Amino acid sequence: MADKSRLSLNQITTSSWSVREAVEACARQGVSSIALWRHKIQEAGLDACVRNVNDAQLHVSSVCRGGMFPAPTEADRKKNIEDNFRAADEAAALHADSLVMVVAARQMVSEGLGVLVPYARQLGVRIGLEPLHPMYAADRSVLSTIGQALQLASPYGTNEVGIILDTFHIWWDPQVAELIAQSAGRIYGFHVSDWLVPLPDVLLGRGLMGDGVIDNRKLRLLVEQAGYMGPIEVEIFNRDLWDSDPNEVLKQVIDRFEKFV
Amino acid sequence: MADKSRLSLNQITTSSWSVREAVEACARQGVSSIALWRHKIQEAGLDACVRNVNDAQLHVSSVCRGGMFPAPTEADRKKNIEDNFRAADEAAALHADSLVMVVAARQMVSEGLGVLVPYARQLGVRIGLEPLHPMYAADRSVLSTIGQALQLASPYGTNEVGIILDTFHIWWDPQVAELIAQSAGRIYGFHVSDWLVPLPDVLLGRGLMGDGVIDNRKLRLLVEQAGYMGPIEVEIFNRDLWDSDPNEVLKQVIDRFEKFV
Numbered sequence: 001m002a003d004k005s006r007l008s009l010n011q012i013t014t015s016s017w018s019v020r021e022a023v024e025a026c027a028r029q030g031v032s033s034i035a036l037w038r039h040k041i042q043e044a045g046l047d048a049c050v051r052n053v054n055d056a057q058l059h060v061s062s063v064c065r066g067g068m069f070p071a072p073t074e075a076d077r078k079k080n081i082e083d084n085f086r087a088a089d090e091a092a093a094l095h096a097d098s099l100v101m102v103v104a105a106r107q108m109v110s111e112g113l114g115v116l117v118p119y120a121r122q123l124g125v126r127i128g129l130e131p132l133h134p135m136y137a138a139d140r141s142v143l144s145t146i147g148q149a150l151q152l153a154s155p156y157g158t159n160e161v162g163i164i165l166d167t168f169h170i171w172w173d174p175q176v177a178e179l180i181a182q183s184a185g186r187i188y189g190f191h192v193s194d195w196l197v198p199l200p201d202v203l204l205g206r207g208l209m210g211d212g213v214i215d216n217r218k219l220r221l222l223v224e225q226a227g228y229m230g231p232i233e234v235e236i237f238n239r240d241l242w243d244s245d246p247n248e249v250l251k252q253v254i255d256r257f258e259k260f261v
Numbered sequence: 262m263a264d265k266s267r268l269s270l271n272q273i274t275t276s277s278w279s280v281r282e283a284v285e286a287c288a289r290q291g292v293s294s295i296a297l298w299r300h301k302i303q304e305a306g307l308d309a310c311v312r313n314v315n316d317a318q319l320h321v322s323s324v325c326r327g328g329m330f331p332a333p334t335e336a337d338r339k340k341n342i343e344d345n346f347r348a349a350d351e352a353a354a355l356h357a358d359s360l361v362m363v364v365a366a367r368q369m370v371s372e373g374l375g376v377l378v379p380y381a382r383q384l385g386v387r388i389g390l391e392p393l394h395p396m397y398a399a400d401r402s403v404l405s406t407i408g409q410a411l412q413l414a415s416p417y418g419t420n421e422v423g424i425i426l427d428t429f430h431i432w433w434d435p436q437v438a439e440l441i442a443q444s445a446g447r448i449y450g451f452h453v454s455d456w457l458v459p460l461p462d463v464l465l466g467r468g469l470m471g472d473g474v475i476d477n478r479k480l481r482l483l484v485e486q487a488g489y490m491g492p493i494e495v496e497i498f499n500r501d502l503w504d505s506d507p508n509e510v511l512k513q514v515i516d517r518f519e520k521f522v
Contacts, residue, residue, distance in 0.1 A: 133396070135396040137433035138460070172405055173395070174405065198400060199399070199463050
């Protein structure tokens with residue numbers, strides 16, 4: 001059974017809450033880590049978020065998400081890089097374990113990461129690359145496998161660029177066990193949720209652990225064998241959950257975490 | 262440009278047509294190959310289908326699809342095997358290039374394929390294993406990559422069990438070029454369609470070639486380099502197409518085939 005002390009609420013799971021509401025609910029329900037999204041940080045203001053998190057003595061497992069989008073003009077490209085610098089600033093201010101990046105274009109390899117890593121290094125911020133399910137290969141990510149993410153991280157130090165393993169994205173891979181083992185030393189984060197059958201929606205079809213086909217416990221044990229013992233984020237994109245009372249959602253998250261992770 | 266003589270209409274693309282209607286339309290519009298689905302063969306009766314195809318001098322590129330579903334009782338398992346024997350019979354009667362199998366459960370490896378291959382061999386029917394996109398890994402196929410399909414085929418002769426490459430299922434794979442090259446000698450079929458962005462539906466989201474992100478031409482050239490020069494099936498699951506006049510759909514299929522494959 002996964003220890004509840006490792007549970008981290010990825011705030012997208014309770015997307016109707018502000019940062020402050022999510023932080024206070026975690027404190028109230030005994031969840032010790034949280035992952036924050038940048039649009040929510042912006043709504044609340046970074047300083048207020050830092051204060052909320054510190055007051056509640058919460059640990060921030062990640063800031064979601066950076067991304068280096070190629071742009072038609074030099075000015076736009078600069079703006080994108082600036083924006084990722086701000087994401088690194090936010091991760092630093094919140095003492096987040098890592099800044100999660102979804103890599104939407106190959107240009108990022110040479111252009112973006114090469115510029116962002118030195119900046120993030122100065123701030124002590126680690127960049128976590130998250131491979132997404134192949135179903136998102138057309139429009140959301142050029143990283144569809146753990147192998148690709150490892151290759152992209154390989155030029156950098158193990159303390160600079162690593163990977164984020166999300167069971168929703170990786171469970172199907174016939175080589176998932178070997179690839180997790182190969183990720184040892186570079187695993188910066190671990191996310192859990194479930195794959196519903198039939199999948200109700202391409203984007204919002206994730207379920208609570210236990211409602212689908214993913215063996216989250218087996219994957220958690222593999223990730224632990226590869227040396228990762230940090231927070232385990234519960235990150236669920238699901239319209240029905242989003243329309244429910246987030247307090248109830250958080251209760252269910254804790255319950256399912258203890259039963260299925 | 263792909264030669265129109267290699268175009269094969271997978272009849273699911275014009276799903277409102279009976280076998281006879283689809284066969285006659287192909288003859289009328291100069292399409293020389295067709296792929297037939299078993300539920301359509303059953304509706305028309307096998308003998309009538311054989312007559313239709315022979316009268317129109319059409320070539321049958323495949324029969325879709327067999328599959329070995331595990332069953333709770335011995336009697337049900339037997340029934341499933343019998344059903345696959347009938348699928349092989351149909352493929353033989355229609356002189357199809359192969360019987361396409363979607364492998365929904367691992368038991369099929371030992372139980373099903375071991376029994377079916379000897380039977381199919383007697384009939385001169387080849388079994389084509391089709392890996393499906395990882396998005397279908399939960400409920401439709403245990404074969405999500407070309408690598409897995411090749412491994413499953415490897416105990417059998419190259420003329421007994423091979424693979425069916427469908428661009429919708431394989432395009433995202435970072436190793437697709439190497440895997441196609443490794444498939445040389447076992448490629449029994451090649452299917453084209455397109456991946457629409459955003460994907461409108463998990464099951465019915467395929468588009469006509471040219472409407473999405475798949476480079477069907479590049480993949481066709483790779484498949485040719487690996488030695489496959491047979492029919493190229495156009496197989497499109499799409500609600501809007503199904504609700505359109507199939508004559509118009511077939512015209513568009515031919516046009517897009519010549520422009521984008």
